Each structure stands twice: as C-alpha cells, then as structure tokens.
Amino acid sequence: MLATHGLTWRIGEVAIVDSVEIDLAPGEFLGVIGPNGAGKTSLFNLITGLRRATEGRVTLDGQDISALPPYRRARLGLGRTFQASSVFGSLSVRENVRLAVQAHRGGSMKLWRRAAADREVAAAADAALHRVGLAHRGTTLAGTLAHGEKRKLEIALLLAGEPRVMLLDEPMAGVSAEDVPELVQVIRSLTGDSGRSVLMVEHHMDVILELADRIAVMHHGALLACDTPETVMANPTVQEAYLGESL
Numbered sequence: 001m002l003a004t005h006g007l008t009w010r011i012g013e014v015a016i017v018d019s020v021e022i023d024l025a026p027g028e029f030l031g032v033i034g035p036n037g038a039g040k041t042s043l044f045n046l047i048t049g050l051r052r053a054t055e056g057r058v059t060l061d062g063q064d065i066s067a068l069p070p071y072r073r074a075r076l077g078l079g080r081t082f083q084a085s086s087v088f089g090s091l092s093v094r095e096n097v098r099l100a101v102q103a104h105r106g107g108s109m110k111l112w113r114r115a116a117a118d119r120e121v122a123a124a125a126d127a128a129l130h131r132v133g134l135a136h137r138g139t140t141l142a143g144t145l146a147h148g149e150k151r152k153l154e155i156a157l158l159l160a161g162e163p164r165v166m167l168l169d170e171p172m173a174g175v176s177a178e179d180v181p182e183l184v185q186v187i188r189s190l191t192g193d194s195g196r197s198v199l200m201v202e203h204h205m206d207v208i209l210e211l212a213d214r215i216a217v218m219h220h221g222a223l224l225a226c227d228t229p230e231t232v233m234a235n236p237t238v239q240e241a242y243l244g245e246s247l
C-alpha cells in the first residue's frame, strides 16, 4: 500500500533520514520507535510531503507520489495527525469535525445542492465523532477538552478526510495514564475495518506492543529493524541502540 524506497533526507552532509525502506500492507499496523532525534518525525514529513526527500521515493499503491505536495497526497488517502494540536479551540467539537469534512469534500455553490450537502457533512461529522467516542461532546468547546479527548478529536478530524493510510505522531503525548486504555481502543479500531493501514510513532512501548503488527526501529536516521514485536524486542542491535533507555 504505502512504501518508501531508499528514502533519504540530508541536511548538508548529515542524513536525518537514511535510505529507509518501509512497506505497509493493507490493514497493517506498523509502529515506529527510536530514541529521541532518531528521525521518526522527519520520516513522517517526507512521507506526507511536508519535506522533500533528497533521495529515494514514496509510493502509494505503486504510484510514485514523491513529487506531490501534501494536499495532493492527502487527497490520495494519506492522512496525518501532528504532535502539536491542530484543533480550533474556540469552536465546538462538532464544528471542528464539520469543517474538516467540508474541507475534504469541497463546497457546492448551488443552493439546492448546498442543503443536501450540509446534511451529508453533518452526518459524516457525527459518524466520525461516534467512531472515536466523542458523540456526547459535540457541543463542547474544543479548547476545553482534556488531553485524551483532544487526541480523540484529532483522530476524528483525520477520519473526516477518509484516509486509507493514517500516520499518527505520538498520539499518547500528554494523555493521562487513566485515559490511555480508551485511546488505545479507539486507535485499534482504525485498522479493524476497510483495510485502512496505520503508521504510528509512539514512545510508550506498552502501547506499541499492544497495537503493532510490526515494529520499525529507527536509529540515527536509518532503519535498524522492521519485524514482528517479538523479533524486534529480542534483537541485540535494537537493545544496544536503546542502551540507557527502557524498552
């Protein structure tokens, strides 16, 4: 589905992302781990088009998307959440999701068409909120949500774009320990239907181990390993890379 081929991003002589080869199957959940500064976010930036690779390619269903800007990649089904929150705090939860659905679908100028479209947008927004367990929060101001709920809203915003591949960048960041299990359930449900694939960067190893079919380990920009959780955890090179950090 999504694949990177020798994907590299250099700043001067330094390879921030170094010849990374990843192949994500339909419906697969791939966790990305690595010490701070390993290049995980930079890899996401290259895949989504926020940064242009200096070498290598990104393909989606075999199509080379390396030269496309982010919005074109998104339209082809590549969706991403960010570490920094992208929610409009002064709008309600439902309004946030409606805007995202509208942005994805585009508007129609014909009045008779507008009314039907508005109903469709509202239905799609409510469905996305339901998917992430925020249906009861529709009228709440987004800025007042707790971290865990804000993360759920960000996932709903992402779902509004109907992505086939979702990139989640540290979805557990700032989430209190008691909210983690529910958020894990929401994230698990993302790959359950429709063959949607997920690529997730996360520092919480327990979360990665619970969700990932395979784990990619990055270190100094390169892919150290990409295998089943059991194989990766038993890999001495991976353990060495994490020396001093708990795996």
Ligand SMILES: Nc1ncnc2c1ncn2[C@@H]1O[C@H](COP(=O)(O)OP(=O)(O)OP(=O)(O)O)[C@@H](O)[C@H]1O
Pocket (backbone or CB within 6 Å): 011, 016, 034, 035, 036, 037, 038, 039, 040, 041, 042, 043
């Ligand atoms: N625009 C930039 N200019 C210069 N250096 C950069 C730039 N972006 C990232 N880097 C460097 O590239 C390296 C990888 O950064 P990146 O944010 O991709 O790592 P990461 O694995 O996501 O780290 P973390 O787990 O801390 O989020 C870091 O050393 C960082 O300082």
